[in-house]
Amino acid sequence: MPEFNEREYNVILHNGVDYDAFWTDLQEITNKDGVPNRKVQIANPRLGSYRQTHYWLTDTEKEELLNHDSVLDIEIPPEQRTDIAKSHDAFYSGSFTRNPSLSSGDKNWGLLRCNSKPNTYAGNEVVNETYDYTLDGTGVDIVIMDSGVQTDHPEWEDINGVTRYTTIDWGSIHTGFTQNANHDRDNDGHGTHVAGIAAGKTFGWAKNAKIYSLKISGLEGSGDSGTGIDDSYAFDAIKLWHRQKAIDPATGYKRPTVVNMSWGYSAQFTGGSTSYAVRFRGTYYASSTIQASYGGELNHFGLNQFAANIGALGTWKHPVRVTSVDTDLEELIDEGVHVVVASGNLNHKIDVEGGTDYNNEALIKNTTWKYYSRGSSPYSIKGFMVGSIDEDQIQSGSDYVDKRSNFSSHGPGVNIYAPGSSILSAVSNTSAFARGSYYHNGSYWESILNGTSMAAPQVSGVVALYAQSSPGLTPAKMLDVVIGNCSEIIYNPTEELSGSFSLQGGLPKMLHNKYGQNSPLSYSGSFTTTTDISF
Known part of the structure; x- marks a missing residue:
């Protein structure tokens, strides 16, 4: 049992160090510099991780270990922290061209848009065309790491009416925890919507991929608390599952795994009730200066208000990086898993190391400086970090150009964009x-939602098509191939003012499905979008 002055810490190692040697030194009496001179007790062995183990440590021992050359960081496990929160922030599209009583035959407009590099809509609201496709994700596994998935929704049926949803006991694979009996349900609706975009038979790209759900704790819907899996166990379970896959004799490779993560970590503070300050591009701004010279508007510094009239200056929310979660993401990639992550809906710039905004900080509650231009975890530029394209188009002469959604994160840290505004897909019968x-079966439901949450599964679905075609693609090669096939016609003004839709130094990479051309298969329907802005 831990001593009274110990607590659980996650010790995270740099990539490529001698993991086994370090863990052995930490768990034995070695008298070596930089490690406690006692046998340290393990709190969580992290069965799927090479680089992380949870130990019972004193604060003094933690500080000593942080100086060790092999140690990247030491953190309280994210599920035990109270200063950060996990969310998806998707929202219903109440001002779109349709209300919740949806028309028969309507589809996810991203299918048609990303099947062509030129803008198919060209100023039209509705295009009645055929979504042509050659591939359907056969032989690929898609894991929806989210609020859960409604298992019996008809969207998961194959052409023979057999469900492609596959129930899996992640606890049995991991062996270190027991999966809740109500894991396989979705009381929120978000996860079901995401799954439909990636792999639904009507709304999705990978219409014959297998669909799996891993409900992550903190995203459960109303009345569903406690049915999800904590981050540490969740990531390790997927690593172990993919690691244990057998080689498919037909391809010579494991079945490809694509994991979609349409969620992220953030923190918030109320400007009117706490002291605060910012360091923006190397210059310090006190709260008194911000109020006197900038009217208290923190958006001048890249921080965006999300709830007005709370305190004198409102409530402000910013993305948060968590080293352990980012390490888990990198370990998934190292295992050969293709990861796709929603970049976030806070309209923040995500910069890369060395960039002008990478070290921007906000002083929260007058005690803690937090970086706010580095994006939210899970994050790794080695994976797909997805921004959202809007349903509105920009008219430039006779051409129509896509623009990013006004809520979407952007900047050099976002490496691909896909349709994420007003996306039609399935939702659960208990959706929030x-x-x-749902027009195929009135006993089920569908909805139009907005968010980078909806853009990410567009990418996941297309990645599954590429993986079907080339199952041996490594995550690095997949990233190169998919981004290399993107169109580059996103509206990107040079000014960086709020509302300009600038990508703020990011590349205009728009998802494109190269396998949708000259196809023997087709999918007809009404692909609806809008256009009402001209420049």
Whole structure:
């Protein structure tokens, strides 16, 4: 048992060090510099991780270990922290061209848009065309790491009416925890919507991929608390599952795994009730200066208000990086898993190391400086970090150009964009979002939602098509190939003012499905978008 002055810490190592040697030194009496001179007790062995183990440590021992050359960071496990929160922030599209009573035959407009590099809509709101496709994700596994998935929704049926949803006991694979009996349900609706975009038979790209759900704790819907899996166990379970996959004799490779993560970590503070300050591009701004010279508007410094009239200056929210979660993401990639992450809906710039905004900080509650231009975890530029394209188009002469959604994160740290505004897909029967009847079966539901949460599964679905075609692609090669095939026609003004839709130094990479051309298969329907802005 831990001593009274110890607490659980996650010790995270740099990539490529001698992991086994370090863990052995930490767990034995070695008299070596930089490690406690006692047998340290393990709190969580992190069965799927090479670089992380949770130990019972004193604060003094933690500080001593942080100086060790092999140690990247030491953190309280994120599920035990109270200063950060996990969310998806998707929202219902109440001002779109349709209400929740959806028209028969309507589809996810991203299918048609990303099947062509030129803008298919060209100023039209509705295009009745065929979504042509050659591949359907056969032989690929897609894991929806989210609020859960409604297992019996008809969207998961294959062409023979057999469900492609596969129930999996992640606890049995991991062996270190027991999966809740109500894990396989979705009381929120978000995870079901995401799954439909990636792999639904009507709304999705990978219409014959297998679909798995890993409900992550903190995203469960109303009345579903405690049915999800904590981050540490969740990531390790997927690593172990993919690691244990057998080689498919037909391809010579494991079945490809694509993991979609349409969520992220953030923190918030109330400007009117706490002291605060910012360091923006190397210059310090006190709260008195911000109020006197900038009217208290923190958006001048890249921080965005999300709830007005709370305190004198409102409530402000910013993305948060968590080293352990980012390490888990990198370990998934190292295992050969293709990861796709929503970049976030806070309209923040995500910079890269060495960039002008990378070290921007906010002083929260007059005690803690937090970086706010580095994006939210999970994050790794080695994976797909997805921004959202809006349903509105920009008219430039006779051409129509895509623009990013006004809520989407952007900047050099976002490496691909896909349609994420007003996306139609399935939702669960217990969805928290406004919804209409699913037109294939009135006993089920569908809805139109907005968010980078909706853009990410567009990418996941297309990645599954590439993986079907080339199952041996490494994550690094997959990233190169998919981004290399992107179109580059996103509206990107040079000014960086709020509302300009600038990518703020990011590349205009728009998802494109190269396998949608000259196809023997087709999918017809009404692909609806809008256009009402001209420049």
